[in-house]
Amino acid sequence: MKTALAIFGFVATAAAQPLTVMPVPAKVIQGDGVLAIDQAFRAALAGPPDARLRAAMDRFREQLTKITGIPPLPAPDKGQAQPPLILAVQCLGAGKPVQALDEDESYKLVVTTKAARLTAPNPLGILHGLETFLQLVQPGPNGYFVPVVTIDDKPRFAWRGLMIDVCRHWMPLPVILRQLDAMAAVKMNVFHWHLTDDQGFRIESKLFPKLQKLGTSDNNYFTQAQVKEVVAYARNRGIRVIPEFDMPGHMAAWFAGMPVLATDDGPYKLENTWGVFPGTLDVTRESTYEFLDKFIGEMTALFPDEYFHIGGDEVAQRTEWNKSVHVADFKKEHNLKNNDELQAYFNKRLQEIVKKHGKHMEGWDEIMNPDLPKDILIQSWRGQKSLADGARLGFQGILSAPYYLDAMHQSWEMYLTDPLGRDAASLSDEEKTRIHGGEVCMWDEFVTSETLDGRVWPRTAAVAERFWSPERVVDVDDMYRRLDLLSRRLEWLGLQHRNAYQTMLERLAGPDPVGPLRTLADVLRPVNLGGRDRRRHYTQQTPLNRLVDTVLPESPVVRDFTKAVTDLNKPVVRQYLATWQANQLLVRPTLDRNALLQEIVPVSADVAKLAVIGQQALDYIENNQAPPDAWLAEQRAYINGITSNRKPPTEVVILIADPIGKLVDRAAAPPQAPN
């Protein structure tokens, strides 16, 4: 016992530590003191045997070692006493064989200065509680510790998803698996796998192998064995997997192998550019439904989840339905006034097939139709109004529109967008219960396996908090504080969001030192999908190796600078501005050396000029002097030229134009005005 006492030295701290958990738990009571985490740490699982939880405990121990650098002690020899239990984990009930939307995900974690106890009614709560515990571990002046705390936690929304498009650019299995690791770290629970689109049919069908063989340009698709691996990997982490087979539009890749499914005679080819294409499923033929019955039967056997996503979006105005005589005849025969009604007809029949195979049908906004049964679920890419309309009609819904990662919103923007906000705020309580949550969406027209992590993380974690935490949790500064910590931890899980940025910058820098290029890149972000330059004629094979592909959607450097501007922290503002001004000369040889960087020369000049404007504004402020109107007009015009240009040919946005504009405004304000 003496040894044990020596090992378990307890320390007390004066004040409660700021919470390091993301998403913020529903209920937190912080106490005094800490629980020491040292090499004698032992966690054990009680309750009915559960393979999922045993695996989770192994991962937990491995992560704890990574977080602390402390290897576990060898198990004591037989007959020797175990060290005392520090974290007791008890699951009070079994989970469902297939993870369901209505499962209880709550948990309770009680940490005292002597030990911790994690309990939950269901394994899902234990999985979440273990992540919380890991996030609480931090170094302290007396060693690693977890603060004394009582956490009573449960999610606000039951559906907290991430969609990844693997069609436009191929995402190999390890890339998918590490997204699941990251999702579990922030308690997300739905992986929506966008498996088919015009540019790729990315899953093996054994019944219709032409689909994947002729439906991919690079022969890259997930085998059924890999699909099973992903589903099992996700289940182990408390994540449901919902496949999407987009129809009746976005199906060019199907038609490449099975043109018989299409409305027209073809020929059809796999698409390798972006957009909406006319090829559409022939929904008038019975053979189509016979095929769908077999195909959906094969796929539902692979995906145990109770929901099955059939897409349904963007059946273009220019669909080949418009010019097809037999479709026109069919519409007349069935009294269908337009393509929307034809699609509704299709969806009703499709829903019957999906239901026959034991699933609820899920689809994008366009499938919404009052005649459809109310067990379907609408994923809204159109926004809260569409979502609210669905809920009023009695449909289940989830929100995606504001969480489109390719829109390049900053984390705080997505963070402050509530699934029950705007139009949805006026719903009745009962209607609100139909809105299960939301999904972050990553469309991959301009994303490769090399850049995916940096586009998805850490921004997605901010949305994960929106989906999990109470509505009142809206402190953006505190969110970013925790997001920065989480971002580091994601790298320990194998995510590449920061490392890939550095290595891609180094690739661009060639033999030069990377520092100046990084200084420049740190003030840029990519344009959003709509801002991409169509004159470049992007295809699936276009290299995505330019600066626009390298820079991250959000910059902690610019965030820091913006804060310094807001606080009018003059030395910090001045140091940033001086660095950016000086950088133009330093980075120039690197830009000149690489063909891919020559387009960036004017961007570098703009950054330097903005830095000069900022310095001048700061001079006016420091001298308590009003800038001349002509100067103001000139600078504002210049800054406005930059901020209003949504389609710069370089496809990068200069993030410091905004805060420097604020600095100019500040200089223009009456000198003595409070702010």
Add this chain to the structure above:
Amino acid sequence: MKTALAIFGFVATAAAQPLTVMPVPAKVIQGDGVLAIDQAFRAALAGPPDARLRAAMDRFREQLTKITGIPPLPAPDKGQAQPPLILAVQCLGAGKPVQALDEDESYKLVVTTKAARLTAPNPLGILHGLETFLQLVQPGPNGYFVPVVTIDDKPRFAWRGLMIDVCRHWMPLPVILRQLDAMAAVKMNVFHWHLTDDQGFRIESKLFPKLQKLGTSDNNYFTQAQVKEVVAYARNRGIRVIPEFDMPGHMAAWFAGMPVLATDDGPYKLENTWGVFPGTLDVTRESTYEFLDKFIGEMTALFPDEYFHIGGDEVAQRTEWNKSVHVADFKKEHNLKNNDELQAYFNKRLQEIVKKHGKHMEGWDEIMNPDLPKDILIQSWRGQKSLADGARLGFQGILSAPYYLDAMHQSWEMYLTDPLGRDAASLSDEEKTRIHGGEVCMWDEFVTSETLDGRVWPRTAAVAERFWSPERVVDVDDMYRRLDLLSRRLEWLGLQHRNAYQTMLERLAGPDPVGPLRTLADVLRPVNLGGRDRRRHYTQQTPLNRLVDTVLPESPVVRDFTKAVTDLNKPVVRQYLATWQANQLLVRPTLDRNALLQEIVPVSADVAKLAVIGQQALDYIENNQAPPDAWLAEQRAYINGITSNRKPPTEVVILIADPIGKLVDRAAAPPQAPN
């Protein structure tokens, strides 16, 4: 053809580019112009079918995509023409079924502005030539290119090895595999796998499973299936795998499972501390040789290489042989005067067993004995004298002593140490042919799977160049220029030497920004193995998560600073010094916050004080003023106190003490003296 011409736009450069290849090839003729590497790049293999080369071409294409960010174009449809061949690869002969020491590794690479051609008499040369080609690819003002060049290359030494100890700390399979990737990138060809030692028996024996089951504290060992995977992976990359089974000393892990093999009655336990232990194989009993015959038979079946390493080092003076009556009797009976002669007796019998199983015996210096047959190979951990003695006796030899990575030599020190230097320089030409090369050695008492990459790379690449390139290649500045490029590229192969440094620093920084801690860490290196503080009572389970474990053996920052001091580049020197002085205050909260960093507070103070001394020295130099003798004496005493302390309790060495000492010397020199 018009398209093809447009795609293959050629560019000409005025002057030859500095070479980016490491190791430097035997013969290089640089020409004018470049070969463009763009998306139409196509490489194809001619010659007899060879699975190893087909796999190499696949890896080559994958690497080229990583280096350029350019994805391959889909294969053309049937009937359509292939794009023109840019890199023609032709292997003129087959390799041996088991890679041998005497195989021809040469290759010839000819690059013109239109195409490139790689030829070799043996697949090994093709593997090396492909690495050279990849290293030549770089971004240019007109796109990626390879400079026009003719390279006629072959290694200076046939044995270019890396030894990794997986006993003291466990190194999982992926860690081993990525070392092989890095070795192949710098044309190393021997992986020496130190599989058994006092602290771990790290390979599965199916005949004697107690060896691994009781010979590991953590149940971590390589299964035979994993061994086969490593051997195949290595062969695919032109690397031989030589296992080491260290005997008759360093065998505590064997005795934990099979005490019957030991000299004494025991009890024996697996060791978990470092040093030399008395337990020794009982070489007097016939049963020992019967065991060895079976065991070596099992192991030689796993390792096809013609060499088999039996260790043989450090049979301590305090071996239990000394106190054993039956050993004393045996020595008397066999007329063996001392333990060395007893070991020689053992080695002779062991050599017969090894030979019976078709292998040459390899061992450390201690096995050298004039009576042993001359087909054995001596690996010298004692240095060039021992190596030369062996060569004079007719033994084959390789050098390791100066390439011990735990000695924390800087790359340039190892780089300038020639296997045929010092005592070996006086050997006759014939004797010199017996020296096949050398091996870098990584002993892992203080290295974990987390820190291995940073201890091994990029330093090992400098030694790889010593082993491969002509003796005349000794330009240290040029070596470092290429080493920096290589270091980046190793990360693309999956090596973690830089990324792990950053993540470990962030772990230490906890919730603080990592910048100030990194500024401090960048001027430190770990003490060498001998400098570790014994009072800490290190064991195999001691966490290696302190700053000494985090910092890298060599600092590009300090290299840059040292160069600035040498060149007396005053602005650069002053900026570094100011940063380091100011950093003390910035880093202090981070040091105070983490128990693991509190020992670093005085180190941070020393760094700041050194920076102040440097600034004062620079002031004297700039003012052309001789410093007072008292000042000089005081600063020199202080600096000397730091540089002469080989065992600081913090176990970190302050690398800037040396160059700042030089700055003080410079200030002390007569102001007008040339230098």
